[in-house]
Amino acid sequence: MAGSRVTIKDLAEKLNLSTSTISRALHNHPTIGKKTIQDVRKLATEMGYLRNSVASNLRRNKTNLIGIIVPRIDINFHSRAISGMEEVAYKSGYNITICQSNDSYEREVANTQTLLANMVEGVIGCLALKTKNCNHFARFKEHDIPLVFYDRVCYEIESSKVIIDDFEAAFRATEHLVSIGCRRIGHIAGSQTTGIFVSRLEGYKAALRKNKIPINHNLICFPEDLSYESGLECARKFARLTKLPDGIFCANDYTAISVIQLFKKLNIKIPQDVAIVGFSNYPVSTIIEPALTTIDDRAFEMGQAAAKLLIRQIEDKNLNIASETIIIKTDLIIRESTQRQMLIKSEI
Amino acid sequence: MAGSRVTIKDLAEKLNLSTSTISRALHNHPTIGKKTIQDVRKLATEMGYLRNSVASNLRRNKTNLIGIIVPRIDINFHSRAISGMEEVAYKSGYNITICQSNDSYEREVANTQTLLANMVEGVIGCLALKTKNCNHFARFKEHDIPLVFYDRVCYEIESSKVIIDDFEAAFRATEHLVSIGCRRIGHIAGSQTTGIFVSRLEGYKAALRKNKIPINHNLICFPEDLSYESGLECARKFARLTKLPDGIFCANDYTAISVIQLFKKLNIKIPQDVAIVGFSNYPVSTIIEPALTTIDDRAFEMGQAAAKLLIRQIEDKNLNIASETIIIKTDLIIRESTQRQMLIKSEI
DNA sequence: TTGTACGCGTTATCAC
DNA sequence: GTGATAACGCGTACAA
Numbered sequence: 001m002a003g004s005r006v007t008i009k010d011l012a013e014k015l016n017l018s019t020s021t022i023s024r025a026l027h028n029h030p031t032i033g034k035k036t037i038q039d040v041r042k043l044a045t046e047m048g049y050l051r052n053s054v055a056s057n058l059r060r061n062k063t064n065l066i067g068i069i070v071p072r073i074d075i076n077f078h079s080r081a082i083s084g085m086e087e088v089a090y091k092s093g094y095n096i097t098i099c100q101s102n103d104s105y106e107r108e109v110a111n112t113q114t115l116l117a118n119m120v121e122g123v124i125g126c127l128a129l130k131t132k133n134c135n136h137f138a139r140f141k142e143h144d145i146p147l148v149f150y151d152r153v154c155y156e157i158e159s160s161k162v163i164i165d166d167f168e169a170a171f172r173a174t175e176h177l178v179s180i181g182c183r184r185i186g187h188i189a190g191s192q193t194t195g196i197f198v199s200r201l202e203g204y205k206a207a208l209r210k211n212k213i214p215i216n217h218n219l220i221c222f223p224e225d226l227s228y229e230s231g232l233e234c235a236r237k238f239a240r241l242t243k244l245p246d247g248i249f250c251a252n253d254y255t256a257i258s259v260i261q262l263f264k265k266l267n268i269k270i271p272q273d274v275a276i277v278g279f280s281n282y283p284v285s286t287i288i289e290p291a292l293t294t295i296d297d298r299a300f301e302m303g304q305a306a307a308k309l310l311i312r313q314i315e316d317k318n319l320n321i322a323s324e325t326i327i328i329k330t331d332l333i334i335r336e337s338t339q340r341q342m343l344i345k346s347e348i
Numbered sequence: 349m350a351g352s353r354v355t356i357k358d359l360a361e362k363l364n365l366s367t368s369t370i371s372r373a374l375h376n377h378p379t380i381g382k383k384t385i386q387d388v389r390k391l392a393t394e395m396g397y398l399r400n401s402v403a404s405n406l407r408r409n410k411t412n413l414i415g416i417i418v419p420r421i422d423i424n425f426h427s428r429a430i431s432g433m434e435e436v437a438y439k440s441g442y443n444i445t446i447c448q449s450n451d452s453y454e455r456e457v458a459n460t461q462t463l464l465a466n467m468v469e470g471v472i473g474c475l476a477l478k479t480k481n482c483n484h485f486a487r488f489k490e491h492d493i494p495l496v497f498y499d500r501v502c503y504e505i506e507s508s509k510v511i512i513d514d515f516e517a518a519f520r521a522t523e524h525l526v527s528i529g530c531r532r533i534g535h536i537a538g539s540q541t542t543g544i545f546v547s548r549l550e551g552y553k554a555a556l557r558k559n560k561i562p563i564n565h566n567l568i569c570f571p572e573d574l575s576y577e578s579g580l581e582c583a584r585k586f587a588r589l590t591k592l593p594d595g596i597f598c599a600n601d602y603t604a605i606s607v608i609q610l611f612k613k614l615n616i617k618i619p620q621d622v623a624i625v626g627f628s629n630y631p632v633s634t635i636i637e638p639a640l641t642t643i644d645d646r647a648f649e650m651g652q653a654a655a656k657l658l659i660r661q662i663e664d665k666n667l668n669i670a671s672e673t674i675i676i677k678t679d680l681i682i683r684e685s686t687q688r689q690m691l692i693k694s695e696i
Numbered sequence: 697t698t699g700t701a702c703g704c705g706t707t708a709t710c711a712c
Numbered sequence: 713g714t715g716a717t718a719a720c721g722c723g724t725a726c727a728a
Contacts (some may be wrong), residue, residue, distance in 0.1 A: 018715045053465045055705035079427035117401045403721035
C-alpha cells in the first residue's frame with residue numbers, strides 16, 4: 001500500500017485537534033463546531049485524505065460488502081444478474097465481491113470460506129451444477145449472515161430465494177403452442193437433477209394434460225446438457241421420427257436455435273411445419289431467422305430483487321426474516337418462430 | 349456481523365496459550381512446537397475459527413484485493429475479460445471487487461474513490477465511453493497502486509495496458525477481403541474519439557493502400573454507435589449506392605450482422621455479391637446465416653493477461669515497473685460470410 | 697519454544 | 713465543543 005496515506009492523525013496534527021474531533025468532523029457530528037468541520041474538510045481535501053475503510057470496517061464491525069458466488073461470470077444470464085445486483089448495491093452504498101465456482105463443488109466451498117473470512121455482510125449465490133448438498137452455505141447462517149439464492153437455489157437450508165416460476169413459464173410456453181394449433185408437442189428437457197428443469201418439464205406436461213393431449217415420451221428428449229451441440233442431437237432424433245412433432249418447447253434458447261437451424265437445412269418449415277419456443281431470451285433469439293419465441297428470464301431483475309432483498313435483511317436484522325421467496329414474473333415473447341399467420345415485415 | 353465469531357483470543361483462552369502463539373501456530377511459524385501447532389489447528393477447526401481478514405489486512409497493510417472498473421458487467425466482452433481476471437486472481441490468492449461505470453464519467457470517478465478507500469492493491473480498468481480525461485486514475489499512482497488498463501486505455505497517465513493490435517487486426521481483415529477478390533471494400537467505423545476504432549479505420553485504409561485500392565469515402569460509414577440499429581442505417585446507405593460494395597469490414601459484430609440480415613432481405617447474396625467481416629467473435633457470429641467471418645477479440649485472454657501483469661506489479665513493487673504494454677494476438681476466424689467457394693456442408 | 701507489548705486507523709465512550 | 717482512552721482482531725519485534 002506504501003504511498004504513505006494521509007490518516008486522520010495527520011489531519012489532527014496539522015490542525016492541533018484530536019483524532020476524535022477529526023473523525024467526528026468528517027462524519028458531520030452535531031456537536032462539532034461549524035468552523036471546525038469546515039477546516040477539517042478543507043484540509044482533508046487538500047491533503048487528499050481518504051478514509052481507510054479497512055480500519056473503519058474493523059472498528060465498526062461492518063464491511064458494507066456483499067459476496068456473490070456464481071457458476072461463471074461470462075454466462076449471459078449471470079452477467080446480467082450480477083449487473084442488476086451491482087446496480088442496487090452501488091445505490092445502497094455496498095460493494096460487491098465476486099467469486100466463480102466454475103460449476104465445481106470444491107471451488108464453491110472455497111468461495112464460501114473466502115467470503116466468510118472477508119466478513120461479507122450478506123451473500124447472493126447461484127449453485128454450481130455439481131453441487132449436490134449445500135452445507136457449506138449453512139456457515140453463513142451460523143454467523144447470522146443473510147443468504148439469498150437465485151435461479152439454482154438450495155432447499156436444504158433455510159434461505160431466501162429469488163426465482164422465476166419455471167413451472168408457470170413452461171406451462172404458458174406450451175399452452176401458446178397449443179393455442180396456435182400444435183397437438184404433437186415435443187420438449188427438450190434440462191438435467192432432471194436441477195430443480196428449474198424439473199419444473200419446466202412439469203409445466204410442459206401440465207399444459208398438455210390440461211388440453212387433453214396425451215404425453216408422448218418419444219417427444220421428450222433428455223440431452224446430456226443444454227448446449228447447442230446437444231440440442232442438435234435432439235433435433236436429429238425428432239427429425240427421424242416417423243411423424244414429426246408440430247411444436248417443440250425447448251428448455252433453453254441454445255437448443256431451440258439448434259433445432260431451428262437443423263430443421264431449416266432439412267427443409268422443415270418453421271413455424272408452418274414445426275413451431276419452436278425457447279427459454280431465456282438470449283440476444284441471439286432476435287437474430288436467428290425466424291426470430292425465436294421465448295421466455296424472458298428477467299436476469300437483470302432477478303439480480304436487482306436478490307440484492308434488494310439481501311440488503312433489507314442486512315439492515316433489518318432485528319426483523320429476523322427467516323427466509324423469503326420472491327418469484328419474478330416472466331414474459332412470453334412471441335416472435336416469428338411461432339407466428340403461423342406471418343406478419344408483413346416492415347418495409348426496408 | 350453478530351454471530352459472535354471465534355477469534356484467536358478464544359482459542360488462546362481454551363488452550364492456555366497467548367494469542368501470539370495461536371497466531372504463529374496458524375501460520376505454521378517454524379519456532380512453534382509441532383504439538384502446539386496440531387492442538388491449535390485442531391481446536392480452530394472444532395470451534396469453526398476463521399481468520400478475520402479485515403483485521404489481518406489492517407495489520408499487514410495488505411488486502412489481497414484487486415479492484416476492477418468496467419463500463420458494464422453484462423457486455424459479453426467485459427464479462428469474458430472479468431472471467432479471465434477472476435481466474436488468475438483466484439489462483440494467486442486475490443479477491444476481486446467489481447464496479448460498473450455505466451459508461452458515465454462521474455460514476456467512474458466515484459468508483460476510483462471506492463476502490464482507494466477499500467485499499468485495493470491494484471486496479472484493472474476499462475475507460476467509460478464518456479471519460480475524456482483520466483486524472484481520477486492518477487490517484488492510484490500517487491498511492492503506488494499498480495494500474496492496468498485493457499481495451500479502452502488511458503494514454504494521459506503512465507500505466508500498463510493490455511490491448512489487441514486493432515490496426516493489425518483490421519489490416520488483416522481487410523486484406524482477407526482483398527484476397528477473395530473484393531475491390532470495392534466498405535467499412536462501418538466506430539466512434540473516432542475512441543482509440544481502438546481509429547486504429548481499426550486506419551488498418552482498413554492501410555490495407556487498401558497497400559493493395560493500391562483507392563480509398564472511397566462513400567464506402568466508409570460513421571454510424572452514431574455500433575448498435576444493431578445503427579448498423580442497419582449504414583447497411584441501407586450501402587444498399588442505396590449506385591454500385592454496391594463487394595466487401596464490407598465492420599468495426600464490430602452487431603453491425604456486421606445487421607448488414608447481413610438487411611442484405612439478405614434485399615436478395616443481395618452473401619458472400620457472392622458482398623462479403624462481410626465483423627469484429628469480436630461474439631457467440632452470435634456462429635449462429636447467423638451465413639456464419640460471420642470475424643476477428644476474435646480474445647477477451648478472456650486479455651483479462652488473464654491484465655490480471656497477471658497487475659499481480660506481478662503488486663508483488664514485485666521493488667522492480668518498479670513503470671508501465672508495460674501487452675499486445676494480445678488476434679485471430680481472423682474465417683466463416684461462410686467470406687467463403688466464396690462454398691464448402692460442402694457436412695451431411696446431417 | 698513461548699509470552700509481552702505494541703500498533704495498524706478508526707470510532708465509541710467517557711470525561712471535561 | 714473537544715480530548716483522552718480504549719477497543720476492534722491480528723501480527724511481529726523483542727524479551728525470556
